[in-house]
Amino acid sequence: MSDIRVRFAPSPTGYLHxxxxxxxxxxxxxxxxxxxKMILRIEDTDTQRSSEExxxxxxxxxxxLGLDYDEGPFFQSSYVEQHRAAANQMLDSGWAYRDFxxxxxxxxxxxxxxIADAARQPKALNPYRxxxxxxxxxxxxxxxxxxxxxxxxxxxxxxxxxxxxGTQERDYKDIEDLVLLRSDGHPLYNLGVVVDDIEMGITxxxxxQDHISNTHKQILIYQALGKPVPKFAHLPLILAPNKGKLSKxxxxxxxxxxxxxxxxxxxxAFVNFxxxxxxxxxxESVRDREIFSRQELINLFTLEGIHxxxxxxxxxEGDARNWTDQKAxxxxxxxxxxxxxDQLMPMVIAELKKTRLWRDEFAVEKKAWFDxxxxxxxxxFRTLADFSTYGxxxxxxxxxxxFDEAAVKKNLRKDPALMTLLPELADRFAALEEFSxxxxxxxxxxxxxxxxxxxxxxxxxxxxxxxGQSVGPSMFDVIVAVGQERTVAxxxxxxxxxx
RNA sequence: GGCGCGUUGGUGUAACUGGUUAACACGCCGCCCUCUCAAGGCGGAGAGCACGGGUUCGAGUCCCGUACGCGCUACCA
Numbered sequence: 001m002s003d004i005r006v007r008f009a010p011s012p013t014g015y016l017h018x019x020x021x022x023x024x025x026x027x028x029x030x031x032x033x034x035x036x037k038m039i040l041r042i043e044d045t046d047t048q049r050s051s052e053e054x055x056x057x058x059x060x061x062x063x064x065l066g067l068d069y070d071e072g073p074f075f076q077s078s079y080v081e082q083h084r085a086a087a088n089q090m091l092d093s094g095w096a097y098r099d100f101x102x103x104x105x106x107x108x109x110x111x112x113x114x115i116a117d118a119a120r121q122p123k124a125l126n127p128y129r130x131x132x133x134x135x136x137x138x139x140x141x142x143x144x145x146x147x148x149x150x151x152x153x154x155x156x157x158x159x160x161x162x163x164x165x166g167t168q169e170r171d172y173k174d175i176e177d178l179v180l181l182r183s184d185g186h187p188l189y190n191l192g193v194v195v196d197d198i199e200m201g202i203t204x205x206x207x208x209q210d211h212i213s214n215t216h217k218q219i220l221i222y223q224a225l226g227k228p229v230p231k232f233a234h235l236p237l238i239l240a241p242n243k244g245k246l247s248k249x250x251x252x253x254x255x256x257x258x259x260x261x262x263x264x265x266x267x268x269a270f271v272n273f274x275x276x277x278x279x280x281x282x283x284e285s286v287r288d289r290e291i292f293s294r295q296e297l298i299n300l301f302t303l304e305g306i307h308x309x310x311x312x313x314x315x316x317e318g319d320a321r322n323w324t325d326q327k328a329x330x331x332x333x334x335x336x337x338x339x340x341x342d343q344l345m346p347m348v349i350a351e352l353k354k355t356r357l358w359r360d361e362f363a364v365e366k367k368a369w370f371d372x373x374x375x376x377x378x379x380x381f382r383t384l385a386d387f388s389t390y391g392x393x394x395x396x397x398x399x400x401x402x403f404d405e406a407a408v409k410k411n412l413r414k415d416p417a418l419m420t421l422l423p424e425l426a427d428r429f430a431a432l433e434e435f436s437x438x439x440x441x442x443x444x445x446x447x448x449x450x451x452x453x454x455x456x457x458x459x460x461x462x463x464x465x466x467x468g469q470s471v472g473p474s475m476f477d478v479i480v481a482v483g484q485e486r487t488v489a490x491x492x493x494x495x496x497x498x499x
Numbered sequence: 500g501g502c503g504c505g506u507u508g509g510u511g512u513a514a515c516u517g518g519u520u521a522a523c524a525c526g527c528c529g530c531c532c533u534c535u536c537a538a539g540g541c542g543g544a545g546a547g548c549a550c551g552g553g554u555u556c557g558a559g560u561c562c563c564g565u566a567c568g569c570g571c572u573a574c575c576a
Contacts, residue, residue: 011576046575103574147574165504174502174572182574189576213503213571236505236569243568273511276524280512287513288523307512309505310569314525321537327511327525337538380538390537411535459534471536 004036006204008062008069009076009193011043012054014248015256016061018313019208019238022274026235027206028067029275029301039200040072045080045192061257066267066294071200076192079199083187086195086225087148087180095224096180098136098146099128103183126177148181150220158216163233163303165209170216178217190214194221202230206303209234209310233303236278237310246313254315254324264383265328266347268294269335273328275301277311291334333382341375348374348387355388357395373481376473393467394481399490403497407470411460412498418461419495421451425458426491435484437476444476462487465494 008024010016016024031038040062042055059073090096128136129151140146152175159169180191187195197205205215212234222229240246246255253259260270272292281287281300292300314325322329336344352358362370373394374387381387392401412418428443429435444462448455459475466482479487 009576013576043576099574149574168503170502176572179574184574186574188574192576208570209504210570211576214576216503234504239569241510245569276511278511284513284515290512290524311512312510314510322526325510325525330525333537380536382537386537407535454534456534463535469535471538473535473538475534 002035004031004034004203005039005201006031006036006206007039007041007072007197007200007202008067009041009043009196009207010058011046012051012058013046014054015057015258017246017248017255018257018274019246019255020058021061021065021257022238022277023206023208023235024062024067025065025271025274026279026301026306028069029298030204030206030303031070032298033301036203037070038068039074039202040069041074041076041196041200042072043189043192044075044077045187045189057256057258061261064261064267065257065271074196074200076196079192079196080185080187082199083191083195084181084185086221087187087191090150090180090221090224091148093224094151096148096150097126097129097131098140099126099149099177099179100131100139100144100146101126101128103145129177145183147179147183149177149179150217150224152177152220158219160215160219160229160232162212162215163204163231164236164306165212165234165308168212168215170213175216175220180221190217191221194218194225197230198222198225198227204231204233206233207235209237233306235306236308238277239310239312241312241314241316243310243312251315251317254317255313260324260328263323264351264385264387265332266335266339266344266384268339269332270328272297272335273325273331277313279306281305291331329382333380336381336384337378341371344378345371345374347384348378351384351387352395357388357392359395362395369481369483376477376481379473380471390469390472393469397486399493399497401468403464403468404470407464407468408497410470411464412494415453415457415461417453418457419498421453421458422461422465422491422494425462426488429479429484429491430488432484435480437480440479441476461494462491465497466490 006027008027010020010024028038030036042058044055055073062069087096091098126149128146129149152172154172157169157171158175159167161167178190179188181187215232215234219229238246240251240255244250248255257270261267271294272290275292275297276290279301281292282302282305283300286292286296286300314327316322316324349358349363352362359366377387377391377394381390425444425447428447429440432439432443444458445455448458460470463472463475463478464470466478466487472478473481482490
């Protein structure tokens with residue numbers, strides 16, 4: 001057990017999206033690899049935009065991904081007193097000052113313009129920056145509103161060694177006197193994180209690259225507070241297909257991890273996919289592999305393996321089949337068809353319960369059949385949801401499954417003779433004493449010879465009659481899985497479907 | 500505008516401290532198998548490493564510049 005402590009600190013302004021999920025994952029992998037602690041902290045200081053529902057969404061997302069934490073969840077909003085105390089401490093030590101500029105003068109609507117203007121001028125120092133402490137105290141005592149700003153020294157620079165991006169430096173003159181405490185007494189983000197990270201003994205801050213410039217400000221605060229600065233590792237961003245920033249507002253549900261849960265992703269598969277977005281193992285012996293178990297990921301994970309350029313997450317809204325990154329879909333399929341059946345089973349059962357296809361007998365008297373059937377059909381499924389859609393014909397006794405129009409046309413309507421052949425075939429099947437793969441195949445082929453038709457005609461016709469589809473596993477496996485009774489009934493029913 | 504970061508096939512990644520025809524995966528295309536395919540097997544196309552200079556016997560790997568992208572630049576996080 002090491003004393004390494006990391007944290008995932010999302011702000012609950014929306015659901016957990018894939019970018020946040022990956023940040024959480026990398027923190028988690030690092031903590032597990034190093035034998036450290038993972039802490040969850042909700043950054044809810046912006047009460048306007050935070051809600052309990054969003055917090056629940058984040059917790060749900062993490063639980064689904066299997067990212068557990070050792071401490072927390074802590075809520076940043078419950079530490080405001082400590083934040084204020086830290087701000088006052090900096091005021092006392094001369095690292096901060098009260099700024100009495102009325103809020104209206106720094107109104108949002110004019111901000112962009114001000115920035116643009118200010119950029120052309122040498123930095124104009126705030127008139128309150130060097131206001132005497134006594135006068136400052138007096139004005140504060142009269143109730144005049146003020147913010148507390150950090151007093152960035154005029155000369156010098158901050159620097160830190162980022163585990164991913166290397167040495168980072170920033171001239172003090174490029175850092176503005178940031179606000180620590182709002183005029184209503186609310187602590188702001190940069191103050192909050194630092195105080196909390198100190199309080200929680202965070203040793204490694206692993207977060208998105210969009211925080212890299214905040215880091216310089218935060219280092220200043222660490223120094224002003226006289227505390228050691230943690231190690232930093234900034235992660236490349238995950239971009240939308242247009243290479244823009246992933247945005248909840250613009251991209252909606254498609255970037256939410258709960259979407260992937262609901263669409264039938266296997267958590268390990270999604271974790272596997274996420275891990276490879278911006279990271280690759282250093283270990284050469286594993287270079288040409290892509291599928292890694294959770295434990296392998298933990299063993300292989302290193303901060304050095306994280307790379308610097310942003311990754312594109314290729315989702316594809318509107319395309320029903322390839323609605324999200326094709327590699328993610330491929331990987332999920334890979335997990336579904338290769339993972340140990342007993343690990344897959346609970347997920348399949350949950351899926352069938354969700355769609356009311358589950359029957360308790362599947363777990364008892366029909367268990368052997370159920371296991372065999374799942375093992376058979378999982379071969380070409382890509383999501384757990386496929387068990388309910390494409391798998392439906394195997395789980396219902398009636399004909400309440402969808403007959404794909406194209407399949408009906410291709411396999412049933414193709415030859416009118418099928419309308420008499422299929423019911424006749426049904427009779428042959430009904431007469432079979434042993435309803436096995438070989439027996440049904442022998443019966444069908446003999447029947448085809450007898451009638452002078454190609455076996456394929458009957459096989460494909462039967463496929464659609466039994467499952468409503470044009471694709472699926474080897475036909476005689478399907479027949480056995482569907483069973484004698486239902487096979488006979490559905491073959492006889494084929495004519496009705498066509499008409 | 501300023502500051503910072505990045506740039507290897509469509510996408511995700513690899514290429515030891517510069518040294519063979521730039522590798523792997525997804526996707527795509529074709530072939531084979533076959534009762535179908537969204538399965539399996541085999542093969543192929545696709546980047547000469549953003550661009551332009553330089554250093555070097557030799558650069559995707561080092562240096563400089565340009566372009567493009569992204570981030571930050573709030574009394575948001």
